[in-house]
Amino acid sequence: MxxxxxxxVPFLSDxxxxxxxxxxxxxxxxxxxxxxxxxxxxxxxxxxxxxxQFLLDLxxxxxxxxxxxxxxxxxxxxxxxxxxxxxxVIVGRLRALVTQHAHEAVHGAVSCIPWVNRIIAQVxxxxxxxxxxxxxxxxxxxxxxxxxxxxAQDPDRLFVESAGIRPGLSSAELHSNLWASLFGLKFHTxxxxxxxxxxxxxxxxxxxxxxxxxxxxLVGVALVGPTxxxxxxxxxxxxxxxxxACLLQILSEHDWSKMDAPxxxxxxxxxxxxxxxxxxxxxxxxxxxxxxxxxxxxxLRMVFVHIPCRMGVLVRGLPAHDYHHLQxxxxxxxxxxxxxxHVRSRAIASGxxxxxxxxxxxxxxxxxxxxxxxxxxxxxxQTVHLHARYFDNRRIPWQSEMMKHISHSPNTAKTxxxxxxxxxxxxx
Numbered sequence: 001m002x003x004x005x006x007x008x009v010p011f012l013s014d015x016x017x018x019x020x021x022x023x024x025x026x027x028x029x030x031x032x033x034x035x036x037x038x039x040x041x042x043x044x045x046x047x048x049x050x051x052x053q054f055l056l057d058l059x060x061x062x063x064x065x066x067x068x069x070x071x072x073x074x075x076x077x078x079x080x081x082x083x084x085x086x087x088x089v090i091v092g093r094l095r096a097l098v099t100q101h102a103h104e105a106v107h108g109a110v111s112c113i114p115w116v117n118r119i120i121a122q123v124x125x126x127x128x129x130x131x132x133x134x135x136x137x138x139x140x141x142x143x144x145x146x147x148x149x150x151x152a153q154d155p156d157r158l159f160v161e162s163a164g165i166r167p168g169l170s171s172a173e174l175h176s177n178l179w180a181s182l183f184g185l186k187f188h189t190x191x192x193x194x195x196x197x198x199x200x201x202x203x204x205x206x207x208x209x210x211x212x213x214x215x216x217x218l219v220g221v222a223l224v225g226p227t228x229x230x231x232x233x234x235x236x237x238x239x240x241x242x243x244x245a246c247l248l249q250i251l252s253e254h255d256w257s258k259m260d261a262p263x264x265x266x267x268x269x270x271x272x273x274x275x276x277x278x279x280x281x282x283x284x285x286x287x288x289x290x291x292x293x294x295x296x297x298x299x300l301r302m303v304f305v306h307i308p309c310r311m312g313v314l315v316r317g318l319p320a321h322d323y324h325h326l327q328x329x330x331x332x333x334x335x336x337x338x339x340x341x342h343v344r345s346r347a348i349a350s351g352x353x354x355x356x357x358x359x360x361x362x363x364x365x366x367x368x369x370x371x372x373x374x375x376x377x378x379x380x381x382q383t384v385h386l387h388a389r390y391f392d393n394r395r396i397p398w399q400s401e402m403m404k405h406i407s408h409s410p411n412t413a414k415t416x417x418x419x420x421x422x423x424x425x426x427x428x
Contacts, residue, residue: 010370011273013357015280022281034302034310035278036319037360038342040349050110050338053316054101054120061093061127065233072229083232090237092312095245097124098131100316104337106137126210129195129238132203144325150271151261156250163187163247167257167378174372178251182244191243245313252367253321257374265326265354272322273359274344275314275367277306309364320344326354 016037020028032038048056068086072079102124104110105117121133139155142148150157164177181187199211222230255271262268279301282294310319317324317340324340336343348357361367 010361010366011359012280012362013360015278015360015362016276018281019278022284031278034307035276035362036310036314036341037274037276037278038345040345048338050101050104051116051120053338054097054110054124057093057096057101058123058127061090061097064089064093068233069226069229072232073226076229079229086233087237087241088308088312090233091241091245092315094128094237094242095249095312096315098128099249099318100337102128102130102133102136103140106133106140107337109337122207122210126199126207126214128242129199129211129214131198132207134203135198146265146268147261147263149261149268149325150254150256150258152259154261156254157256160247160251160256162190163251165251165256165372165375167259167375168380169376171373171376174376178247178368178372181247188240188243192239241312248364248368249313249318251371252364253318254371255374256371257378259378269322269326269354269359272325273361273367274320274322274356275364276319276360276362277310277314277364278302278362279306280362305365306363313364317341322356322359323347326356 016031016035016039019031019035020039023031028039064086068079068083068090071082101110102121105121105124108114108117110117110120118133125131125133125136143154143156148154163181165174165181169177196215199215200208202208218234222234252275253272255273258267258271262271279298282291282298286294317337320340320343323344327340327343344356347354361370
């Protein structure tokens with residue numbers, strides 16, 4: 001049997017409360033937004049409805065593209081300087097369309113009117129070239145189900161493993177595979193090819209027609225308009241940066257070292273956590289140079305690490321993804337997808353029966369490193385048989401190519417688990 005060796009979990013509590021105690025009141029709304037962690041019971045709900053948020057994200061997406069193309073075309077060097085910021089905004093809005101608006105529309109949580117949910121899901125998935133609503137719902141139901149969550153067939157686990165992130169590898173190998181996937185041509189090529197397959201050949205005729213039309217529009221704009229500025233603004237954000245953000249988000253959200261699906265609520269809750277963007281404050285006892293150095297480092301990390309992670313990876317309600325999984329057990333009210341960050345804080349202030357406060361990781365990269373370290377501590381038997389569907393090339397056309405890549409690993413016999421390869425860039 002596979003053996004999971006438990007390790008110390010880097011969970012921190014009261015980080016946001018300490019920010020409230022030691023930092024001025026005028027900066028608290030900014031900290032609530034950047035960290036993704038409102039104060040318990042003290043922050044009013046965002047007045048924007050889910051549909052308004054959807055329209056706002058679309059406007060920010062297209063506005064950022066227009067701004068970037070216009071600036072690059074008119075003042076190339078100024079545009080290049082602003083390009084990293086625009087990439088973060090564009091990737092974040094694309095991720096929000098998929099992980100927030102389409103995701104919640106598939107859950108039926110955006111509107112009480114079914115056809116409105118269908119339109120929002122269709123538009124979001126089409127613009128992001130990400131998925132189709134019907135197959136996503138089928139796979140996502142598996143991911144949420146008690147008794148199947150995190151099992152060998154969990155679609156999100158399969159996507160993580162497609163990047164070479166598997167139990168049994170050393171920490172160094174896992175980190176190497178992660179960086180190779182984030183910056184590697186093979187991972188991004190195969191993932192983008194599968195996204196196009198989903199858009200052009202999966203789903204009903206209406207879905208395929210929308211995807212084909214959207215790709216034609218993108219190609220047409222690139223050919224008719226300023227080609228180089230458009231490609232510089234859109235292509236990096238739409239392909240490698242989007243896919244890298246997808247991998248980091250899915251990798252960091254659950255404990256993938258757990259090889260058996262949880263059978264009860266305690267085990268289910270133990271496999272997920274909240275991820276918040278920020279560091280604990282420097283010690284209050286620091287003075288002089290140490291005070292300046294630590295606070296300077298804290299603010300530099302906030303600006304150049306945590307804000308980009310919040311804007312581009314952990315967008316909208318993703319910091320409170322644990323509540324998304326556990327909300328049906330937390331209360332019986334209708335799921336409020338537009339205000340999940342505030343609702344999670346309210347659940348904590350109301351008694352925290354599911355222990356949200358005890359499962360908070362501060363920093364996206366802290367969560368990533370925790371998952372990789374946990375996976376490195378899982379011991380696998382010397383001989384593991386591959387699942388027959390690993391070679392089902394009819395379902396996944398490029399699967400055999402990925403198998404060739406995996407088979408070159410010197411630790412193949414020890415690192416493979418009985419599973420199939422992922423079929424898409426799943427969102428949760």
